[in-house]
Structures are given as structure tokens and as C-alpha cells.
């Protein structure tokens with residue numbers, strides 16, 4: 001991890017200290033992904049099988065799990081089943097509480113306005129599986145889809161599919177599981193194939209091929225909507241001298257182990273804490289099976305010495321991390337100054353892993369600094385909201401003049417006439433009754 005002293009950096013160097021890998025980093029990534037999407041649109045299932053064999057599993061022979069696969073899913077260890085069920089219960093509680101109550105009111109007498117909420121009909125869930133089978137991502141995507149009552153829930157994940165992914169998918173009411181990963185899976189969800197149902201919206205994180213494919217299909221009217229840019233994992237830890245360096249190191253490593261393109265940042269006003277966290281990182285890293293991956297992520301990560309905690313939050317707000325961990329003596333006052341973060345973890349006993357798996361919050365979060373404007377995944381993302389209005393005759397008489405004046409000002413006579421014709425008809429009725 002590179003070490004820098006924030007106060008001694010020029011503005012350009014400060015920007016550099018918070019730089020990420022570019023979103024479209026690999027040479028020609030957009031063209032490679034466009035080629036894969038075109039292939040899936042032309043060749044359907046045959047393309048999914050060919051690309052799946054090339055990138056994921058040479059033995060791939062079918063896109064849908066067999067009866068044996070579903071039977072194997074029931075055989076996962078009972079402790080794992082229990083952990084999945086406990087996580088589902090917490091995720092369900094937190095997301096069910098996000099249901100909006102129907103809202104209706106009269107904005108003025110006779111003018112009734114409503115806000116209604118309905119599920120998005122067909123959703124596609126992308127569960128990463130290139131480097132680790134993200135069983136927890138099944139829960140984060142499928143539980144809110146189930147609460148929203150989406151009619152069709154198609155899950156794709158690279159082959160070979162881990163039995164626990166199937167177990168979790170079944171437990172959360174997924175309607176179709178497809179063994180496909182990467183850009184080809186996103187293309188199949190967006191446009192459909194012989195085996196994959198076309199969906200309205202695609203959810204889920206992934207590597208740069210997945211993220212770029214989501215971007216491309218979301219820009220095509222014939223494609224599908226997407227949730228957010230949820231790319232390589234990131235964490236920023238704000239820690240002061242009171243923090244436990246072993247805890248801090250473990251949190252940084254938990255995100256560094258995701259992928260070579262993950263990034264972790266430690267911001268502290270204590271050089272002593274930074275030094276002892278570095279010692280801990282070296283010692284914990286040596287024990288990790290995914291040491292090589294974490295090492296590469298650490299090579300593009302930083303520790304930043306700041307003057308005080310106020311400056312630490314400024315640095316964090318400028319970076320806008322996917323995950324923000326606060327381990328200081330002034331946690332609540334630091335939290336109050338946070339302006340941009342996908343999800344925040346407060347206090348020494350709140351490792352980021354709890355949000356990744358089971359506290360109840362969603363782990364699908366905006367990366368690349370998008371947490372300045374994009375929110376963490378929630379129930380609302382699986383729903384569409386629409387408004388309804390209904391006016392009584394009296395309501396139109398009360399509001400008509402206002403609408404006609406505004407239509408007049410815009411020079412839109414047909415708009416004005418649509419009101420005037422009704423008001424005239426009402427007037428005639430009144431006169432005929434006299």
C-alpha cells in the first residue's frame with residue numbers, strides 16, 4: 001500500500017491519490033463486449049454454450065441445471081443451510097420494511113392524486129462466479145425481487161454452478177436458473193435466447209465484462225434497464241489512534257481479496273495506527289489462501305495520513321467509497337459528516353463482512369465513485385411507481401382556469417381546449433337544468 005500525507009500533496013496529487021482503475025481499462029473492452037453481445041443475439045443458446053466452455057467450464061453441456069444438480073443442492077451442509085436461512089430472514093426484514101404505503105390525497109377539492117407501486121414484471125439477476133461463487137449475492141438480489149412480487153425472476157451465474165447457489169435460488173423463489181456468466185449472460189437476459197427469457201431489468205454486480213455489457217444493453221431501447229454500475233469492490237476505512245489495528249487490517253483485506261482490481265484505502269490522523277495496521281496487514285495476508293489476489297489489490301491501494309478526522313471525512317466524501325468503515329472515538333460525529341458512501345459500517349464490532357452476508361442491508365452497491373448520486377440496492381429498484389389522478393366535475397371547475405392560463409402562456413391551444421370543451425359542456429348542463 002502506498003503511503004501519502006494528504007496535507008503535503010498538491011491538488012493534482014490528491015486527485016491521483018484517490019484515483020481508481022478506469023472503468024473501461026482493458027484495451028478494446030467495449031469492442032470485445034459488443035462482439036459478445038452481437039454473437040448472443042445472432043446465435044442464442046449456441047453462443048452461450050460456446051462462450052461458457054471458453055471462459056468458464058470446458059464441460060458445460062446444458063444451460064439449465066439438471067435434476068441431479070437440484071438434488072445436490074439439497075445435500076449442502078446443514079450449517080450452511082441454516083446460515084443462508086438466517087441471512088435471508090434479516091435481508092427480508094430490512095427490505096420488507098421498505099414497502100411504501102399507498103398514498104392518495106386531494107391537492108384541492110375534487111382533484112384526487114395517487115402514487116401507486118407495482119412490481120417490475122420480469123427481472124434478471126446476475127450472480128458473479130468467476131473468482132468465487134457469490135451465494136450471498138443470490139440473497140441480495142432475489143429476496144427484494146420476491147418481496148416486490150416480480151412475476152419472472154431469471155438468475156444467471158457462470159458454470160459450474162455451486163450447489164449452494166441453487167439452494168439459495170430455490171429458497172428465494174427464483175423462477176429460472178441459467179449457467180451463463182460474463183457479457184454473454186447479460187446479453188441473454190437483455191435480448192432473450194431459446195432458453196433464456198428476456199427481462200425488463202438486469203440487476204447484480206460483476207467484473208468489467210459484466211459491467212460494460214450492462215452499460216451497453218441499457219443504452220439500447222430494445223435491451224433492458226439496469227440497476228447501477230456495481231463493479232470491483234472498494235472499502236475506505238477511517239480510523240483514529242483508538243482503533244484496533246488488527247481489526248482495521250482485517251477489514252481492508254476482506255475487500256482486497258475480492259479481486260485484483262479491488263481497491264482499499266485507509267485514512268487516519270495517526271501515523272502510529274497506519275504503521276501498526278501495515279504490520280497487521282503483512283501478518284494476516286501471509287495466512288490468506290487468496291494472498292496473491294489481495295496483494296495485487298493492495299498494490300493499487302493507499303494509506304492516507306490526514307491532519308484530523310474532519311479532513312478524513314472530506315477525503316472519504318471526495319472518494320465516495322462503495323463501503324465506508326468508521327472506527328474512531330467520535331464515530332457518530334464522523335457519520336454525521338458523511339455525504340457519499342454506498343453503505344457505512346460504524347464501530348469496532350461492525351466488520352464490513354456482516355453487510356456482505358447477513359446483517360440485512362444490501363451488498364449490491366455503487367462503485368467507481370457513483371455513491372455520490374446512486375443509492376444502495378433497495379426494494380424500490382424492483383418496483384415502478386406511477387401516479388393516478390381523477391377529477392370530479394367540481395374539481396375541473398376549480399382547477400380549469402389555472403390549467404388554461406398556463407396552456408395559453410405556452411401557446412398550446414389544444415391543451416387549453418381539452419379543458420375548455422369540458423367546462424363548456426358542464427356549463428350547458430347547468431343551464432339546461434335551470
Ligand SMILES: NC(=O)c1ccc[n+]([C@@H]2O[C@H](COP(=O)([O-])OP(=O)(O)OC[C@H]3O[C@@H](n4cnc5c(N)ncnc54)[C@H](O)[C@@H]3O)[C@@H](O)[C@H]2O)c1
Pocket residue numbers: 055056127128129130131132134137158180181182183184205206207209210229230231232233258259262322363364365366367
Ligand atoms: N459492487 C458490488 O456491489 C459488488 C458485489 C459483489 C461482487 N462485486 C465484484 O464483482 C466482481 C466479480 O467478478 P468475477 O470475475 O469474480 O466474476 P463475474 O461472474 O463477474 O465474471 C466472470 C465472467 O467474466 C467473463 N470473462 C472472464 N474473462 C473474460 C475475457 N477475457 N473475455 C470475455 N469475458 C471474460 C466470463 O464470461 C466469466 O463468466 C468482483 O470484482 C467483485 O469485487 C461487486
Ligand SMILES: N[C@H](CO)Cc1c[nH]c[nH+]1
Pocket residue numbers: 134136137232233234255322356363364
Ligand atoms: N463485498 C462485496 C461487494 O463489494 C460483496 C460480497 C459478497 N461476498 C462477499 N462479499
Ligand SMILES: [Zn+2]
Pocket residue numbers: 233254255258356
Ligand atoms: Zn465482500
